Amino acid sequence: MSEASQVQTVWSESELSRLATRAFQGLGLTETDAADVVKILVLADLFGLSTHGLSRIESYGERLLVQGIRARPNITVQAPAPALRLVDGDNGVGPLVGMHALRAAMDAARQCGIGMAFARGSNHFGPISPYSLLAAEEGFASVIGSNATTTIAPWGGSDARLGNSPLGFGVPNPGGSPFLLDMAMSVVARAKVRNALKRGESIPDTWATDDKGRATTDPKAALDGFLLPIGGHKGYGLALLVDMFAGLLSNAAYLTHVKSWVDAPDEPQNLGHFFILIDTRMLGSAQWLSERMMDFAAILHDSPPAVAGKPVIVPGEIELKEMAQQRTTGIVLEAATVALLLQHANA
């Protein structure tokens, strides 16, 4: 039995958050900053998004150790207009910059009804749905996006020039479950291709192309090639617009200017994000919103399933169920992730 297989792999949320906070402190972050990072990554694990959860301590940690990410950044926020915030992440850990930008956008939205934060000088900020949930819990609807390392070819092109930029939305429900949508523009996430490679499995030929733009079932060839966008030119267009908001308008890097953290872990990526938050309390009462949200979900749930026994679901339903379940039974982590957390926590 390997050492990693003997570690505790089921954790309570509070216990895991304490361990992970100590781990990021071990990597040089202040306790407050580490808690911000852990807030997002533990929510990712609670949602069942383990590829974007605490397992990221591996890549974040490597880059912190080679000073490709700054452990003690000087994050600044400017307000060029009452409802706009410009966040300079100073090359801090992505979820830390993301949390600063989320709070800045909340501040602007509380003042003006809608607020927007642009973040630059950032890194991979985790999945989007945790930010959307935190926003929804405070009454904000959200549109959130980030650019990413270049992995996708332009529609009709033959080399990687744009990232598989994630885009997310959330709408609060004061009396029940919020709607949360968190999607990348590719048919599948790059992490799924990496996991297939790790497991030695082939992939469907609709997921990606090789480096010549030819569809492939080989995950290794796909990682050298390009992910395919949803809806062809539509997914291509959506990915561009996310990069224009997250990168171009935020004064961060964009398209091929974004450095790869795999190829150059010791260099700043200068990733960008955007957070648009809408204060739904300005639009109507909690009861008004809750009634409409319940009715909206009921209309969808009531559509007879196309396949018997597979009822219609709404965005976020799987993640919120997974969170409720893991809050009862404990959060399940891979042994390797726990081993890394313990290693950094005890460093």
Added chain:
Amino acid sequence: MSEASQVQTVWSESELSRLATRAFQGLGLTETDAADVVKILVLADLFGLSTHGLSRIESYGERLLVQGIRARPNITVQAPAPALRLVDGDNGVGPLVGMHALRAAMDAARQCGIGMAFARGSNHFGPISPYSLLAAEEGFASVIGSNATTTIAPWGGSDARLGNSPLGFGVPNPGGSPFLLDMAMSVVARAKVRNALKRGESIPDTWATDDKGRATTDPKAALDGFLLPIGGHKGYGLALLVDMFAGLLSNAAYLTHVKSWVDAPDEPQNLGHFFILIDTRMLGSAQWLSERMMDFAAILHDSPPAVAGKPVIVPGEIELKEMAQQRTTGIVLEAATVALLLQHANA
């Protein structure tokens, strides 16, 4: 030769705008309101989006004549917060309500850096790219959406419960062409299915299902069934979020509450739209933005084409080229559309 085939089918923009304004006045609108409607529809025709241009005088006109749309609405705008506007379209013609909401959002964005207008009590408001262009010309980046008549089944469901809601984005370029993306959530627009039916052609089986949720190549069966969304659950999720912003949060109708203008032309649809505008002048100088926009487009254009002779394009490029072309050679309309314009203009 039919009478319709003898009418003038190539028009200058100013000549056509004058005719179309008179036509909407003939349908009962004031000259100012008619000019707002015509602004959007003529831009649609200039972009080559003829299914969403002045040809719409047929359906708009029918509904105005049976008082399903109000010719002289009392459109009101409330400001519940400095950057929010609530527009009640009072069941006016869609592009008229859309123009009021666009101006309201511009007003909010000028004050706060970002502004959002929610419109309710509206109708089909044309395509989105004309609004995005008008916003871009004044320096605003935009996210604009509308809900629509129910034509799509929930992902995994088997009856039509959501609309093929359009979503659009724009980013201005002070020194060149803006980026404009205007997309519905289906693989193709319903109008394309209708056109195939008119021409007696079959459709690819990826476009839509019949009324049992089975893929079909028969456009008539498809019009009785449901359009298929891009990227499966991703397009489904995007369509829902557009409806939540455009319908649920705007206090308009949503999902199955939206009345069909085909089945009930004499009843108000209570469609909703949303307009999020960002004042890019607060983010940097015109030169800064223009340089980044030019660089962004150049990076994409420089990707070697996957198919020789088919260079990579960027969102809006086709529409803006078509506009430049038609501003030189004239706007081409179908004879039937011109005949209807002349009929209402001379009523």
